[in-house]
Each structure stands twice: as C-alpha cells, then as structure tokens.
Amino acid sequence: MISLAALSVAYAGGRRALDGVDLSIAPGERVALIGPSGAGKTTLLRVMGANLRPTGGQLQLDGLDPWALNARQLQGLRGRVGKMYQAPPIPPRQRVITAVLAGRLGQWPLWRAVASLIYPLDIDGARAALAPFDLAERLFDRCDQLSGGQLQRVALARLFYQQPQLVLADEPVSALDPTLARSVAVALNEDAKRRGATLIASLHAVELALSEFSRVIGLREGRIVFDRPAAQLGVADIEALYAGVPYASAPEAHNPDAPSARPRLTRCA
Amino acid sequence: MSPVIPRRGLTLSVLVLAAVFASVWRLDLIAAFAEGQDSLGELFGFLQRFAAPDTSPAFLSKVGQGAIETLAISLIGTLLAVLAGVALALPASGRFGRLGQIVSRFMLNLLRSVPELVWATLTVLAAGLGPFAGTLALALHTTGVLGRLYAEALENAPPAPEAALRGAGSGAVAAFLYGTLPAVAPQWVAYGLYRWEMNIRMAAILGFVGAGGLGAQLYYALSLFHEARAATLIVAMLLLSLLVDALSGWLRRRLVVA
Amino acid sequence: MSASQHDPAARGRATALVLAVCVLWPLLQIAQFEPAVLFDAGNLATLGGFLGTFLPPATDTFFLGFLASATLDTLAIATIGIALAMLIAVPLALLSTRSLSIGRLDGRLRPVSEAIRVCARGLTLVLRGVPELVWALVFVRIFGLGPAAGVAALAITYGGMLAKVYAEILESSDLSPTRALLAAGSGRLAALGYGLLPVASDELVSYTVYRWECAVRASVVMGFVGAGGLGQLMDQSMKMLNGGEACSILITFLLLVMAADALSAWLRRQVR
Numbered sequence: 001m002i003s004l005a006a007l008s009v010a011y012a013g014g015r016r017a018l019d020g021v022d023l024s025i026a027p028g029e030r031v032a033l034i035g036p037s038g039a040g041k042t043t044l045l046r047v048m049g050a051n052l053r054p055t056g057g058q059l060q061l062d063g064l065d066p067w068a069l070n071a072r073q074l075q076g077l078r079g080r081v082g083k084m085y086q087a088p089p090i091p092p093r094q095r096v097i098t099a100v101l102a103g104r105l106g107q108w109p110l111w112r113a114v115a116s117l118i119y120p121l122d123i124d125g126a127r128a129a130l131a132p133f134d135l136a137e138r139l140f141d142r143c144d145q146l147s148g149g150q151l152q153r154v155a156l157a158r159l160f161y162q163q164p165q166l167v168l169a170d171e172p173v174s175a176l177d178p179t180l181a182r183s184v185a186v187a188l189n190e191d192a193k194r195r196g197a198t199l200i201a202s203l204h205a206v207e208l209a210l211s212e213f214s215r216v217i218g219l220r221e222g223r224i225v226f227d228r229p230a231a232q233l234g235v236a237d238i239e240a241l242y243a244g245v246p247y248a249s250a251p252e253a254h255n256p257d258a259p260s261a262r263p264r265l266t267r268c269a
Numbered sequence: 270m271s272p273v274i275p276r277r278g279l280t281l282s283v284l285v286l287a288a289v290f291a292s293v294w295r296l297d298l299i300a301a302f303a304e305g306q307d308s309l310g311e312l313f314g315f316l317q318r319f320a321a322p323d324t325s326p327a328f329l330s331k332v333g334q335g336a337i338e339t340l341a342i343s344l345i346g347t348l349l350a351v352l353a354g355v356a357l358a359l360p361a362s363g364r365f366g367r368l369g370q371i372v373s374r375f376m377l378n379l380l381r382s383v384p385e386l387v388w389a390t391l392t393v394l395a396a397g398l399g400p401f402a403g404t405l406a407l408a409l410h411t412t413g414v415l416g417r418l419y420a421e422a423l424e425n426a427p428p429a430p431e432a433a434l435r436g437a438g439s440g441a442v443a444a445f446l447y448g449t450l451p452a453v454a455p456q457w458v459a460y461g462l463y464r465w466e467m468n469i470r471m472a473a474i475l476g477f478v479g480a481g482g483l484g485a486q487l488y489y490a491l492s493l494f495h496e497a498r499a500a501t502l503i504v505a506m507l508l509l510s511l512l513v514d515a516l517s518g519w520l521r522r523r524l525v526v527a
Numbered sequence: 528m529s530a531s532q533h534d535p536a537a538r539g540r541a542t543a544l545v546l547a548v549c550v551l552w553p554l555l556q557i558a559q560f561e562p563a564v565l566f567d568a569g570n571l572a573t574l575g576g577f578l579g580t581f582l583p584p585a586t587d588t589f590f591l592g593f594l595a596s597a598t599l600d601t602l603a604i605a606t607i608g609i610a611l612a613m614l615i616a617v618p619l620a621l622l623s624t625r626s627l628s629i630g631r632l633d634g635r636l637r638p639v640s641e642a643i644r645v646c647a648r649g650l651t652l653v654l655r656g657v658p659e660l661v662w663a664l665v666f667v668r669i670f671g672l673g674p675a676a677g678v679a680a681l682a683i684t685y686g687g688m689l690a691k692v693y694a695e696i697l698e699s700s701d702l703s704p705t706r707a708l709l710a711a712g713s714g715r716l717a718a719l720g721y722g723l724l725p726v727a728s729d730e731l732v733s734y735t736v737y738r739w740e741c742a743v744r745a746s747v748v749m750g751f752v753g754a755g756g757l758g759q760l761m762d763q764s765m766k767m768l769n770g771g772e773a774c775s776i777l778i779t780f781l782l783l784v785m786a787a788d789a790l791s792a793w794l795r796r797q798v799r
Contacts (some may be wrong), residue, residue, distance in 0.1 A: 051436045079438025089433035091451035097534075102447040106438025113443035120534055140535050162437065281797060289610045292603035296755075341557040348551075382781050386660075386750050386758075390765045395574045435552045446561065475658045477752055481559075491664050499665075507656050514742040 001047055001166065001199050002194045007057035008222075009043050017043040019222035020055070025200065028036075030192055032209035032230070033202040034238075035219035036245040041202035044219065045168045048200065050074060061166075066084070079106025082164030084188075084201075086171040088155035092144035096135065097155055100126040101145055103162035129161040130154070132187065156184060159161050160191055165257040167192060169201035181205060185212050206238055318496035322504060339482035339509060342400050343472035345505070346407030353408065354415030355457070361416060362423035377420070381413025385471050387481045403480030418460045419453070426452040427483040459525045462517040463493050465517050469513040473506045482510070541680065571676045580770025593760065594779055601756035604674050604749075605742035609682025613735065615654075615686030620693035625648035626702055626717045626723060642725060651694075654687025665751040676755030677746050685738060685745075692734055700727040740791040747780055756781070 009017045018040045025031055049064035059065060063214060066077055082103075092098045094267045097120050102123075105113055115121060123139070132135045133153040133196050134182040143151060152175070157250035159167065169188060173181035185201070185208045192199035203209045209216050218225040218241040225234070225241050357377055360369035389406035396402045399430070431448030435441070476484020483506055490498040621627065623644050639761065666676035670701045705722030713721075750758015757780055764772035 005368075031514060046286065049436060049437045075438050077438070078436060083433065085429075085433065087429070089429040089448075091427075091448065093455060093537075094447075094451040098447065098451075101282050101436070102434060102439075105440070105447060106432055108443070110440055110442055112447065115448060118540075121538055123532060123534065164437075193292065281794070288606055292606040292610075295599060295603045296607065296678070297680060298607065298675060313528070338557055341554040343558060344554055345551075345558045382784060383777070384744065386748050386751050387761065387765075390751075390762075391577075394577055394620070396564050396572055397570060401561060401564065402555065404558045404560065451597070470658050474658055477660065477664070487661065491668060494668070497615050503657055503661060504662070506658075511654075 001025055001029075002063065003058075003060045004047075004110045005058040007047065007059060009040075009047060009055050012096065016222050018047070018054070019167075021222070021224055023224065023227070024215070027198055027199060028237055029193075029215055030189055030199040030213045031201070031215045031217060032213035033200065033217050033219060034204075034206055034209050034241065035225070036242055038221075039219040039247045040222040041219055043222075045083075045170050045200065045202060048166075049083055050078055080165050082159045082162045082167045083166070084155055084159055084169035084172040086174050088151045088162050090143050090151060090155060090158075094143050095145070096130070096141055096143060097123065097126045097139050100129055100158045100161050102156035103129075106162070106244065111253050125161060129157040132158060132160075147218045149176055152176060152180075152184060156187060163195065163197075165197050167197055167199045167201075169199070170201055171204065179203075182208060182212075189213065217264075241252075272334070275332065281397050285407060288329030303322045305439045321497055322500040323418060323495070323497040324501065328498060328501065332483070332501055335483040335486050335502075336505050336509050338400050338478075339469065339472045339484075339506075339515070342403045342407060342475070342480075342482050343465060343469040343513070346472065347402070347411060347461060347468050348463065349408035350415050351461045353412040353458070354419050355515060357412065357416040358419030358423055361420035364423075367381050373416075374420075377413050377416040378397055380409055381415070381417065383410065385410045386473060389475045389478045396482075398479040400481030403472060403475040403482060406475060406480060407472060411464050411468060415460055415464055422453045422456040422460075423449070455525045462521050462525075466514055469510050470506075530738035532698075561618035566586035571754050577768050577770050580768070581774040582734045583771060584775040584778060585769070585771035586775065590775070594775060597755075597757045597760045598779055598783060600674055601743065601746050601750070601758070603741060604616070604681065604754075605744040605787075606686060606758055607678050607726075608746065609739045610734065611678065611682035612738075614701045616689035616693055619647050619686070619711055620697065623651060623692045623696040626697045626700070626705055627709070629719060651690045652686050654683050655691065656684075656687075657684070658747060659684040659726065659745050660752060662755045663796070664752045665790075672753040672755070672759075678751045679753065680749060680758050681742055681745060683740060689735065689738060693731060696727050696730050696734065697723060723774065729798055732798045736791045736794045736798070740787045743787040744784060747783075758764060 004021050005045060006022075007021045008019050011017060014036055021044065033044065035041055042054065047054050048061070050061060053067055059067070061077060061081075064073075064077065066074055069077065098117065101120060101122060103248065108116075112121065120126065127136050127139055130139060131152075131158060134151060135155065138146065138150070144153065146154065152172070154174075167188065173184050173187065185203075188199060188201065189212050191197070193198075201213070210233060213230055215228070215231055216230050217227045218237065218240060226237055227239075276316055301377040323382045358371045358401055359365070361377055363370045385406050389403060392402040392405040392409070411424075426449050428449075430452070431444045434444035434448045439447070451520060473483045473487075476482045476486065477488045479485065487502040490496075490502060541779070543659040544674070557742075627646070632767045653773065662680035662683050663676055666679045670676045700723065702723075705718050746754070746756055747761075748760040750756045751760060751762045752780065753762075757776060761776040762771060764776060
C-alpha cells in the first residue's frame, strides 16, 4: 500500500523535517505515529497524503509514484485518501449536511457538487454517516451551532462518508477531552477494521496509541526511532523517545481563524 | 510630553488656517455671497415655493414612475456590480497567478476611481439617454468598489477548509464552493447591500446627465423653476432612500446576521 | 427512517427564488436592460469616435492654464466647504450629544434640553439626507454658476455628516472625566474643554481630515451641475466631445484624488 525508501524532506533553510525514512505499510494496518513536537509526524502524513513533495528518496502509494502522475491522476489518488486534522477544516456557517457531503467531492463530477449545494443530493447517506455519532438530528443545523467535540465528529462523519482506502489523521483527538478522544480513536479504528482500510494517525496520547492501534512508530528529529507492534513496546522505549522533552507536551496552539481584518466601510469610497 | 508636539500642532493649525484664507481669496467668495445677498428676497421666495410641494395626482403618479425607475436602476446596477465584482475579485485575490492579479487590480482601481457621474456621461453615449445608461454607470463604478472589498474578503478567509478539500482530491471549483464560499458569502452580501443603500441615492442623481430616474425630473423641475415640483421630488428621493435602507436592513438580518 | 427526509430549507429557498425572479424581471424591463443597444453601430461609432480622441491628451499651454486654475478652484471649494461645515457641525453636535447633559447625571430628564437635542438631531438628519449634488443644483439657481454654489452645498451636507459623527465620537469616548467635572458643578463648556475634548480631539480631527478628502471628490462631481472647478470643465469638454481635454482632466482628477489621499493620510498621522 505505502512504501517509503530513504525518504527525506528538507526545507529552504536546510532544516530536515524528515531524514532518510524507510517504511512500508500493508493494506489494513492501523498505525500510530508518536513522538515529541517537531519530530516530523505532520510532515510524514503530508508526504503520505501526496500533499507535500519529498525532496529526496522514493515514495509509492498503491504502487504508484504520485509525483510522476498527471494532475488528473493525482487528484484521483488524493480522492482515495481521507484526512483528519486537529482543527476540523469546516467553514462555521456551512450546514452539517453540506460539510458531510463534501467528503465525496473528489469522486463527484462538478455538476453534482454544484447541484448538491442547491439541494443536498444524498440526504440518506449523510444521515447514515452521522448516525453513529448521535448527530443525525443535527443534519440541517449550521456548524457554528455545534460544540468543538461535535464538530470533530462531523469531520469524522465526512471521512466515513468518503470511505477512503487510506485514512491519514493528524492529531485528530488532541483538542478533545479524554473520554471523547478515546471514543473518536475507537471509531476511527473500528471503521478501518470493518472496511479493511489502512489507518495512520499521529497522536500525543501515548496510551491511546498503545491500546487502540496495531502498530506504533516512534519518530524523533525526522528519523524513525522504533517501529513495532503495539504489544511489544515497553515503557523504556517510550521514555527513550521522549527523553529530554516534556512527556506528552501539549500540542502547539495553532489558530486556524486568523483575525480577519474587516475593511473599513465609509461613505465616500 | 516633549515640547515638540504642541509646536508642530501650532504649525499645522497655522498652515490649515492659511489654506482656508487662501481659498476664500482664491474663489472671491465674499463677492459671490454678497451678490447672493442681493437676491436674498429672491432666495426667500424660492424657499417659500419649496415649502408647498406639488401634490396633484397626475404629478404624483409621474413621480411614482420615476421612483420605481430609480429603484430599478439602483438594484439592477448593484446586482450587475456584484456579479462583475466577484468575477474580478477572484483574479485580484491572486487565484489565477501574478499577471491576473496585476491586471484585475488595475481594472478595479480604474473602475473605482472614475466617479459614477463621469461614467454616466460615457454610458449615455454608448447606450443612449435613459435608465439603461444610468444602470451601466452605477454598475461600472460599483464593480470597482465591490471588487476590491470582495478580494480583501477572499484574502482574509481562512485557507484551511479549501486546502483540505483540495488535498482530498476535490476539483478546484468544487473546493472553492464548499471550502471558501461559505466564509466569504455573508461578507459579500453585506457589502452588496451597503452599496445598494448608497446607489439608491446615486441613482436618483444620475438623471442630471440624462440617465433616467427621479434625477432627470428634478433637473427639469429646477431648470424650469418649478420649485413646488422640485420639493416633491426631493421628498420622494428621501422616502425612497429610507425605504431601501429598511429593505436592506431586513435582508441583512435575514442573510448575514442569522 | 425518521421524519425529515427533505431539506427543511428547500422551501424557503424556492420561495425566495420565485420572489426574486418576480421582482427582478419587471425591474429589468423598467431599467430598459438591453445589452444589445451597446453593440448598435451608431452608438459604437459615437463612443468609439469620442474615446478615439482621448489620445493624445490635450497639452496646449492655454488649456493647461485653465486646468491648473480649475484644480486650484476644486481644492479651494473643498477646503472652505469643510471649514464652513465645521462651523455648522460644532454647535449642532454639542447641542445633540448626551455626553454633556447635566440632567443625565442624576437621572432627571429635563424636557427643555431634551427637546433641543431632538431638534438638533432632526436638523442634522435633514442636512445630510439630501445628497450634496441636489443641494448644488438648488444653489446654482440661487448663486448662479460657479464655486459659491459648490461651497454652500458642501457646507450644508458635510455640516450634517460631521455633526452626526462628532456627536457619535463624543458619546463613544471615555466619559468618566466629563462626568466627574459635571458632578463637581462645572459648567458644560468647561466640562467640554477639560473633560471631553482631551480624550476625543484626535478622533475628531482625524475624521474631519478624512472628510476633506471626500470633499475633494465631491467638489469635482458637483462641478457637473455647474458648481465650478474641475468638474465643470470636464462637463464642458465631454459635452463638446473633446476627448483630448476630457482625458487630460480625467488624469488630473485621478492625480488630485491620489494627492488628497496622501495628504490626508499624512495629516492624520501627524495628529495621532
């Protein structure tokens, strides 16, 4: 499904976010990425989602090099990859149903996307995707009426509606309280298991990684420190991974809503 | 506080006062107003005739027609400007490359800098006398104003939703419609309504250069010294702009705030 | 499945759509919306001929002298217009603001001062309710063609606008020093000078300067109805279809607006 060989990503300043990563993940595996902040987890997920072009080494997704594809094929490939983020990238004024249906934009022709904005074309599908999260009743509400936890579950419903073969989740539960975090992590794993999809998630909560995922990869300073089945990991491995940094440091606060400066309205324009 | 600031304030005040006196001298205003004072009696008669608006049914129905025409000019002109403003704001926010941005920004600046009344003198040549010329003139200037505001709204919109959809394989158009449009649409509507409130006032005036509506009637009434009719027309303009303020406020509450 | 299978918003959207079509269709007719007219051969020829003469812009010395004099007139109209507008606005704003109300301190409403406030506000509304161009047209009938009409029209509309904004600024400023002075028994003017102006003066000056910039544009536009300055010159050139002159005037206008922008921005920075 995914294979990386000697893969590296260097930024303009020469800093290496990823440095010679070798990795291969088989279909249906459920992998947790752990490691201190700045270890390269997000970069690795972006590379595997064909959103960031590596500066060195080989990458194969589904046996294809995404950066050798033409734009159309690359778009098709991305459509088979589902992504989750710490802050759900959903416009606040969008309705829940529209946010869920947006999961299939990669598969829909443009006319369908436009028609669905005027009248939602797959109400049943969206309802079914929301049902496991007790949100089916909120189908026609606006997203800014939901709590943060509910919004993250709408993002999850969008992902389930997309039914991707590969799910890449970047800190999907870091902004949630522990109970909710566990339930979202469980839902992601259950869905992947049921459909035989591959799941790769970066996590700050190490105990979730150990209890819910089948394989755990430890990253630090752009290199893989360990890559083992969850059952074979000991406390010593974890302590070595986080040595010298706070154990489960809080995720960097990043604010998706930059203050939007409203242009001044005046009578003589 | 340093003593520099008051001295600078003093210099500025002296400069401003000098500018005012130079202006009075330049325009020879005292003579002009004195001449006006000679006709002070005339002025009073003029105002007196204003105080008794013409309310004959025949004239009122003509005013009503003019008011509807003015409303049509302002509404259609603003709607055209909203469409054209969106079309120019997309490249002006840098979505179609640097060249598209430079070209569309230049066009927006040009459209915005030329006042409606100047546009109207040109559109009267292009479309003949009548409301269509006024509609076009309003649309041209307003496109420049709205296009710039719309582009700013696009630049300030959070990029994450659209980027996430693109990353999940969505096409560019669909990603914009689902990711960015919900964030900017309320602002676009609000700006459009705000411009409509201004344009109803402007539409009432464009008639002065032959572009239809209440303005044309007012121009004739004042040219022919029909003060009673002019008074009626001015009251009609005021009422019309109050009506549009109310309508636009209602639409704003329904579409933007809700 | 549960009850609401349909989008509950669909009905409202359909109604709005039908309503919009029903309103817009007749309005399109009334506005004589016929884009085909634009491609009428005669109209195209007139416009094309006119725009064709835009290049080269007129640059003969005689005309440039006219242009310079008209530009100075425009600036002078705007400057005196704003100065007179301030003279109108300051008393109106002081009369209509609640910040200097003594009755408000102890919660007793005094009917007389309340009535004065309402009258001042009504006058403000009338002054700025009628567009400056209409005032200009009226004043041209009284003072004749020339700058005087423009100055009077600007003074009246901008007087109303400034009065409204001044009153708003005075009411939204920090009122605690003023309240303290009034409560200690000082008079209204003393409270204004020592309590209110020190906190509000920057904003007041800054808004006035900004309005001056608007007045420059407005005085050009008013020229179209005969109120002097650049606008009157532009109107004449356009009526005579003299493209070269129109082009020169247009360029001068754009430069003037840019210069006024820059000057007003600089002045406001000095104030801050």
